[in-house]
Amino acid sequence: MNIEKAILAIITTKKELVAGGAPIFICNNKNDLERIAANLEAITDGIAHALGEELYIIVKH
Amino acid sequence: MNEYTTAIVFGAVFGTFVRIMMLRTDYRQYPTYLHGKIIHISLGFIAASLGALAIPAILEEQYTAVTLLTVAATQFRDVRNMERNTLNEVDQYELVSRGKTYIEGIAISFESRNYLVIATSFITTLVYIIGGPVYSIVSFVICLILAKILMSGSTLKDIVDIEYHPLRFDGAGLYVDNIYIMNIGLKERQEEILKYGMGFILTPKDMNIVTTIANLGQRQAILHDISVALGVFRDSGTPALTPLIKRDLDDGRLGVFILPQVRDVDKAKEIIGAVPVLESAIRMPLKSKKHNKEVNSDEY
Numbered sequence A: 001m002n003i004e005k006a007i008l009a010i011i012t013t014k015k016e017l018v019a020g021g022a023p024i025f026i027c028n029n030k031n032d033l034e035r036i037a038a039n040l041e042a043i044t045d046g047i048a049h050a051l052g053e054e055l056y057i058i059v060k061h
Numbered sequence B: 001m002n003e004y005t006t007a008i009v010f011g012a013v014f015g016t017f018v019r020i021m022m023l024r025t026d027y028r029q030y031p032t033y034l035h036g037k038i039i040h041i042s043l044g045f046i047a048a049s050l051g052a053l054a055i056p057a058i059l060e061e062q063y064t065a066v067t068l069l070t071v072a073a074t075q076f077r078d079v080r081n082m083e084r085n086t087l088n089e090v091d092q093y094e095l096v097s098r099g100k101t102y103i104e105g106i107a108i109s110f111e112s113r114n115y116l117v118i119a120t121s122f123i124t125t126l127v128y129i130i131g132g133p134v135y136s137i138v139s140f141v142i143c144l145i146l147a148k149i150l151m152s153g154s155t156l157k158d159i160v161d162i163e164y165h166p167l168r169f170d171g172a173g174l175y176v177d178n179i180y181i182m183n184i185g186l187k188e189r190q191e192e193i194l195k196y197g198m199g200f201i202l203t204p205k206d207m208n209i210v211t212t213i214a215n216l217g218q219r220q221a222i223l224h225d226i227s228v229a230l231g232v233f234r235d236s237g238t239p240a241l242t243p244l245i246k247r248d249l250d251d252g253r254l255g256v257f258i259l260p261q262v263r264d265v266d267k268a269k270e271i272i273g274a275v276p277v278l279e280s281a282i283r284m285p286l287k288s289k290k291h292n293k294e295v296n297s298d299e300y
Helices: A030-044 B005-022 B034-059 B063-091 B100-131 B133-151 B187-196 B207-214 B216-230 B265-274 B289-299
Strands: A006-012 A024-026 A047-052 A055-060 B160-165 B167-170 B173-176 B179-183 B198-204 B244-247 B254-258
Touching: A006 A030, A030 A047, A030 A055, A030 B187, A047 B179, B005 B034, B005 B100, B005 B133, B034 B063, B034 B100, B063 B100, B100 B133, B100 B216, B160 B265, B167 B187, B173 B198, B173 B254, B179 B244, B179 B254, B198 B207, B198 B265, B207 B216, B216 B244, B216 B254, B216 B265
Parallel strands: A006 A024
Antiparallel strands: A006 A055, A047 A055, B160 B198, B167 B173, B173 B179, B198 B254, B244 B254
């Protein structure tokens, strides 16, 4: 089986929302969250998707 | 020089000329290069010579010579392979790829054009031998018109209505009208997309078309043609800026999201309308007997 999509990173300001396999980045505020998500998007060639105000994931498509 | 020489020359020249007429570099940008053109004109010349030779061979009762045409068929199948391979290789490095269905369509048309050339030179040589040069020229003009008709398939504007719809965001979700395109998390990306992006809705005109335009290859062809003609606002490593087409599952409409460099609504509409309907995407469920039976029985 070929896995085509993968979550490369999880970025959140609410620690208790997340756990698990992908690298997790915990930020202090919304600004940090946006900045880190933008950087990670550029670095990993993925797309930053918002699952909620406090939870972003970077997905490789 | 014998009695057939001029007839063969006429056939070969006319055939090659038909090939040149069919070899246009248009907005599809293929073939763009001089070398690509030379390959196809030479192959067209070979095809034309083969077609022209067939008639004198029959008249001289050299029937085995006609089997040469089978060699021609093999040869032109290779043309299709050659085109397919080249385009597939090149496609990996396109910012917006052509897609395999489009490539297959191009490759098929390259092959079939050579057969049109053979037919043209066959007919013009035959007419020359029977009726002389004047009738030969007349038959050439008729062949040319037929070839033009045969090689032009239908385009999207014949089968769908195209409407401009501004893009909008609902939370992180990008929408064209009510069709969900994708999730964009970052605010700056959203702003970029609203600034540079355009949305179109393609409404199919009947049931056959719903399935035809749902074909992924057909959709990729639309995106490719737009990005070739209007440019594309993206680079490698920016997957968030990918033009996409999604489908409304309820009624089969397509939501087209593009990022053109030239943001001109009328031009974009024109280009979407001029996208060819790919042969391998065409579906005709309305022609199925079973389908019609069920539809009719519902009515009674």
